[in-house]
Amino acid sequence: MTAAPWGAALLQALLYAALAPLLVGWVCKVKALLQNRRGAPVLQPYRDLYKLLVKEARVAHTASPLFRAAPYIVFVATWLAAATVPLVAVDLPTAAIADIIALVGLLALARFFLALAAMDVGTAFGGMGASREMLISALAEPAMLMAVFTLAMTAHSTNLASVIDHQLAGGIVLRPSFLFALGGLVLVAVAETGRIPVDNPATHLELTMIHEAMLLEYSGRHLALMEWAAQIKLLLYGALISNIFFPWGIGRSFAPAGLALGLAAVMLKLLMLGAALAVAETVLAKMRLFRAPAFLNLALLLALLGLLSHVILEVGT
Amino acid sequence: MNAALILAALAVALALASAASSLLAVRRRRALRLLALPLFGLAGLAALAAGLAALLTGEVGTATLPLGLPWLPSRVRLDALAGFFLAVIGVVSLAVGLYGPAYVRGFERARESLAALGGFSGLFLTGMLLVVLADDAFLFMVAWEVMSLSSYFLVAFQHEHAANRRAAFLYLLMAHIGGLAILLGYGVLASFGGGFGFDAMRAASCPPEWASVAFALAFLGFGMKAGLAPLHAWLPEAHPVAPSHISALMSGVMLKVAVYGFVRFVLDLLHQVHWQWGVAVLVIGCLSALLGVLYALMQHDLKRLLAYHSVENIGIIFIGLGLALLFVATGHALLGALALVAALYHTINHALFKGLLFLGAGAILHSTHERDLEQMGGLLRRMPWTGLFFLVGCISISALPPFNGFVSEWLTFQAALQAWQLESGVLRTLVPIASAVLALTGALAAACFVKVYGVAFLGQARSRHVRRARPVPLGMRAAQGLLAALCLVLGVLPTWVIGAINAVPRQLLGAGLPHATAHGWLWLTPVSAQTASYSAPLVVVLLAAMAGLSVWGLRRGAVRRIRRCDAWDCGFAPPSPRMQYTATAFSQPIRRVFALLFHIEESVSPRQNAPARYHLRVTDRAWGLLYTPVARLVESAARRVVRLQSGSLRVYLGWTLATLLVLLWTVS
DSSP states (O other), rough: OOHHHHHHHHHHHHHHHHHHHHHHHHHHHHHHHTTTTTOOOOTTHHHHHHHHHHOEEEETTTTOOHHHHHHHHHHHHHHHHTTTTSSSSSSOOHHHHHHHHHHHHHHHHHHHHHHHHHSSSSSHHHHHHHHHHHHHHHHHHHHHHHHHHHHHHHHHHHHHHHHHHHHHHHHHHHHHHHHHHHHHHHHHHHHHTTTTTTTTOOOOOTTTOHHHHTTOOOOOHHHHHHHHHHHHHHHHHHHHHHHHSSSOOOBBSHHHHHHHHHHHHHHHHHHHHHHHHHHHHHHHHOOGGGHHHHHHHHEEEHHHHHHHIIIIIIIIO | OHHHHHHHHHHHHHHHHHHHHHHGGGTOTTTIIIIIHHHHHHHHHHHHHHHHHHHHHOOOOOOOOOOOOEEEEEEEEOOOOOOHHHHHHHHHHHHHHHHHHHHHGTTTTTSSOHHHHHHHHHHHHHHHHHHHHHHBBBHHHHHHHHHHHHHHHHTTTTTTHHHHHHHHHHHHHHHHHHHHHHHHHHHHHHHHHTTSSSHHHHHOOOHHHHHHHHHHHHHHHHHHTTTTTSSSSGHHHHHHSOOHHHHHHOOOOOOOHHHHHHIEEEEEEEEOOHHHHHHHHHHHHHHHHHHHHHHHHOOBBBBHHHHHHHHHHHHHHHHHHHHHHHHHHTOOOHHHHHHHHHHHHHHHHHHHHHHHHHHHHHHHHHHHOOOOOOGGOOOOHHHHHHHHHHHHHHHHTTTTTHHHHHHHHHHHHHHGGGGOOOOOOOHHHHHHHHHHHHHHHHHHHHHHHHHHHHTTTTOOOOOHHHHHHOOOOOOHHHHHHHHHHHHHHHOOHHHHHHHHTTTTHEEEOOOOOOOTTTOTTTHHHHOOOOTBOHHHHHHHHHHHHHHHHHHHHHHHSSOOOEEOOOOGGGGGGGOGGGGSSHHHHTHHHHHTGGGSSSSEEEEEEETEHHHHHHEEEEEOIIIIIHHEEEEEEEEEEEEEHHTTSSSSSHHHHHHHHHHHHHHHHHOO
């Protein structure tokens, strides 16, 4: 194996960490504009992260060592999961290390420690957040796997790079299974990244919060890592949706020009996706917690329909 | 007789010696911990060595024992399949042998008979080893009954509680109904093969309908013993009431012996497989996996919860076996091998992490005398080593990378994803739905173990005796550490494990997985490198490197100090232990979402001058739908039969004469 693919993989992993706050800033900015506000600058999330990183961290008396280790585990697992999703170039060695199922597994590992850390201090809000997060994820994970299995069965591979290669080689073909899978994956992404209508990222001190309730006890660099991980997760889902379903423009070699073109293409796609997310968050209201299962069942149903329409209609053609 | 078989014989002899030496404990109660349990551990070590030798050399050892019926001398055979299961039995028994001495010390002051505990433990192990080694149906059934009966006495060990006696009786009943079904299954094969030896049965040419009858009987019998839904309800009653190290053996190993029996019967003895069997196994496996995990979520007794998770994991194993049967029956031997390897991989994984979790539950019980999650909390700081090892078990059973549970579920998914190769559209549809169930099961298991770990080990203690918990002795910690280390090793080096397991599908199906380890130990590629690859060592290395990088990066420049303060909790009053989320509260959303599957009694009764009382009871629907009607049927039938018993001798003689006449009439 030569150095170029690994170099590109490293570059892409760093890009994930570097670009993640930008996407969040962009979504916030578009939301603010839609609400007739001027809003914070697009670069505000970077400033917030920096501020948190240099601040003193406070830890409750009742916290165990797990509480201090969890931010690192959550951040690293999310980051590694992101590093396996092609962002600017396709044939990455990291995509072979962990395929789609391992990607879902790594995100689950991060979530497991996030929920444990929430229960560690022993506050009511932490347990509440952990309980709700595990409910949402338990319903979202099968939908996510079914959606990616539709793609994997089409490409006969669970390797993300192969899936995208297969998509590019096939040209623009309208497959019913892909439409269903896209619908399912979008709903899952909304639920998993804690966006409206499942959870509200802008809420604090509310009985309806899920993700924020788990972070309540964190401060300083621990909080920064947790926030950063959540931002990377949003970028991960954005890259997953835009590069799998609309892979055109992604770099197919490791030449600088191809990488630059791939970066420009993925930035454009993400800007559009982020704007769509902001519009959706503006026009929709947050659901009650017990409406979320219906939402996720719809995601599972869509993904399953995608898989079934693939195995019934498309196999052998 | 080769080296592996000699080691296996040594294991059986050591297990018997452990049973015999326990008799000394009648006089000297220390004998159990100083002699019998070390011998038990050595028997496990010998079984592990025998199993590994049989797997790695690939030789088949046979021997004839000077036992058995006059026309049927008992024969034993150690092939790859038996070797694999010997290794599974051996590794957990070894850990139990390490763990037991410190654990049974708690019983030395009590009134229970330690000789019975040690003696039946030794016989239990002997029975399990002989089931795996047996090469004829007669020895198999005798060993099977030794295993079932001795474990009955272990379940009934603390028999002064009526609930334990009831659980033990139920266990005995179910074990015997299952045993009867297995016996009939062997009977069908023996009548077509003309003998009780397994080689005669293999050579038998069964017509398809009789083969299906034999399969149904075996599936019923072995499935009942393995705890498959909807017959699972005895398992969460029986397994938790035994002493914890025995619970680890029963859940971790005995269920695997039932899996062994099923694989031996269906894939080895019944060489012609039909796809309908695969569908039945797949559907029942899915049902068990889902019901097992959902009912586990509703429990707050730690050992009962773990027992329900055994139902779930056996379900996952049978999903793999069902896929294997489907693929084999439709002529895809290679894919069948993949699914079989996935099922076997999950078998050893479940033995390791369920053994580990039961030993952890035993450590908590030993140190706090508490099984109820609602009384626990903050144990990680009181028992750091047990807490660490239990965390490893929780991550493994939740199928999270880079631990072992993930690898086997990954392999099962890979097998399911090859469903596009099936010709039948119905099967192509069924398999993805099964994989959706598997995904849901995995995610719910993670939720359940967040609950277990978060409530038991994190937060603050909810009762006084838990607040005063002390670390357990070295032996108990070492046993947990051994199993935890193996969980990590099997998760990080799957290629080595699959290289060893590969001997089993090669023996049974004539096809191994040639590509699985073709790209070196670093890359696991079950079908081909293009289809899927997973590199657990690199995942671990990258995780560690990235963690090191982020720790190092944050060490520079920023304020390093960490200040301890009160919990924030949105600025409300400082939280007290009673304000923490409980296990019941944690699972409430899931209880509500899946309410249809449970039988829930919930009520709030207001009281005067006192806080209202909240009552919640979640019972298994299997009781109301299956067990109680059957029990009622048996009772009403018995009541009818009672009418025959008038007490008068003349009437009895009349009945005897009538029976005789009817028999003579039917015979002639």
